[in-house]
Amino acid sequence: MNINTKLSLSFMMFLEFFIWSSWYVTLGTFLGSNLLAKDQEISLAFSTQSFGAIIAPFVVGLIADRYFHAQRILGVIHIIGAGLMYMLYTSSDFSGFFPILLIYMILFMPTLALVNSISFNQMKDPAKEFGKIRVWGTIGWIAAGLLISFMSWDSQEGLKEGLLRNTWLMGAVSSLVLGLFSFALPHTPPQPRTAGDFKLSEVLGLDSLGLLKHKNYAVFFISSILICIPLAFYYQNTSPFLTEIGLTNSTGKMALGQVSEVVFMLALPIFFSKFGIKKTLIVAMLAWAVRYVFFAFGDANEGVWMLLIGIALHGICYDFFFVSGQIYTDSHAGLKYKSSAQGLITFATYGVGMLIGFWAAGLISNYYTNEAGVHLWESIWLIPAGISVLVLLLFMALFKKEQINSHQ
Missing domain, CATH: 1.20.1250.20 (MFS general substrate transporter like domains)
Known part of the structure; x- marks a missing residue:
């Protein structure tokens, strides 16, 4: 990989996990303090990650492998995600919050596979190259947490003032940035198909x-x-x-x-x-x-x-x-x-x-x-x-x- 490709993929990984960390780490605290959610509701909110991950291979198999460039799908998902996160930022109760979060996670979880696919597509030797790119995802995760603490959104005073809601706004802005940036990522086209090779199992990602x-x-x-x-x-x-x-x-x-x-x-x-x-x-x-x-x-x-x-x-x-x-x-x-x-x-x-x-x-x-x-x-x-x-x-x-x- 040339240096520009390395920088692009590293920035992609940084933002991908910055977005996730910007709200995931403090989700339980936010639900309890801002939306007065009960324990069962908090547990239900966390389960959206698993529901999204279960659906993820079908979404990716349907669109990324067969029809569209992976980087374009990544961009569209994160732009839509930015709008959904803004809606979460403005939510005032759990009944309105949960369905939006569920839709967001069904869209977000496939992006974890997409950023890997985009990265692997540019590598000659993933075993040696991938770790150096993926590490920026972890740095992004740490950066979001440090920023939340630096802004004191998770402090006792911040919780009283409802400042933890700002994590969703931070996530929305970073999601929009990654959505737009994705269109400048290296091309990751679907593999060529021959006429008449349509299979429902393949379209749904089941062939994997x-x-x-x-x-x-x-x-x-x-x-x-x-x-x-x-x-x-x-x-x-x-x-x-x-x-x-x-x-x-x-x-x-x-x-x-x-x-x-x-x-x-x-x-x-x-x-x-x-x-x-x-x-x-x-x-x-x-x-x-x-x-x-x-x-x-x-x-x-x-x-x-x-x-x-x-x-x-x-x-x-x-x-x-x-x-x-x-x-x-x-x-x-x-x-x-x-x-x-x-x-x-x-x-x-x-x-x-x-x-x-x-x-x-x-x-x-x-x-x-x-x-x-x-x-x-x-x-x-x-x-x-x-x-x-x-x-x-x-x-x-x-x-x-x-x-x-x-x-x-």
């Missing part, structure tokens, strides 16, 4: 399910769904857990997870090239289990180092599994189904896996709560640790060593 005929990829696909069950515990429970046990500045300390994500994103190409896909995924799942064991036995006093290491392991957990998984998916997809294949793995992880995971995390957290309303965190965290170990053992037993062709 053919990847599951490959035993190794099927094992990876199932493992991706299962490993997202413990992942949901991290997203849903870590902040309440750290706050409840009395860790000061817990939100700031959780940012260590994104910092480590940047570090390990840069280390991923070296590790991936030296040790291959199987060992990379094994290290990721092992880190998942270790993280939750540390959370189970750590505390806010002498055991605070265990909590900090557990948070810092997020970089290995996420990068070594999800980013390497996107590269692995691209290597199996070939030219014809690059976009729909990325949609398929988004469906497995953010969709099915996270939906099951959020439900399980809520159920288990409620079960391990005593009569005083205090969570029995050691028991809660040991369950996702155990799930991680079981997924790891399943993967190690069934996934055979494979040399992927990253130049496809």
Whole structure:
């Protein structure tokens, strides 16, 4: 890639995740303080991510792989998204807010696959090049959170004044910028089709399910769904857990997870090239289990180092599994189904896996709560640790060593 292409793709990734982080991290707080939403309503709002991810491969398979340039679809979605986010900014109650958020997430989740597809289309060796581009997404995620704190929208005074509503306006503006910028991104045309080759299964993106005929990829696909069950515990429970046990500045300390994500994103190409896909995924799942064991036995006093290491392991957990998984998916997809294949793995992880995971995390957290309303965190965290170990053992037993062709 030339320098202009690298800069364009990096800016695309930065804005893609800046937009998501601008509202997602503070969504629960916003709903509770600004719209006076109940716990069940907040849970329903978070589930829109999974519903969007489940629909994503069909949207991408319908439009990106067959009919239109991926960068143009990305632009149109983000311009529409900017309007929807402005409507969320002006919402005054949950009944009006939820359907707009649901429509927005059905549109937004496919863009996670589209930005990957646009990036991979410009790369000769994704295993070495993708991490350097994708890291800007993590930087964008961190930047949005820091800006929210810098503007004090999430402070106690800001919450009283309703300033957290401004996150939606920030998201709307950044979404409009990415929407317009997308039309200047490198061309990512649909693959040429011959006359009369129309297939409904292909139009709906179902042909990418053919990847599951490959035993190794099927094992990876199932493992991706299962490993997202413990992942949901991290997203849903870590902040309440750290706050409840009395860790000061817990939100700031959780940012260590994104910092480590940047570090390990840069280390991923070296590790991936030296040790291959199987060992990379094994290290990721092992880190998942270790993280939750540390959370189970750590505390806010002498055991605070265990909590900090557990948070810092997020970089290995996420990068070594999800980013390497996107590269692995691209290597199996070939030219014809690059976009729909990325949609398929988004469906497995953010969709099915996270939906099951959020439900399980809520159920288990409620079960391990005593009569005083205090969570029995050691028991809660040991369950996702155990799930991680079981997924790891399943993967190690069934996934055979494979040399992927990253130049496809």
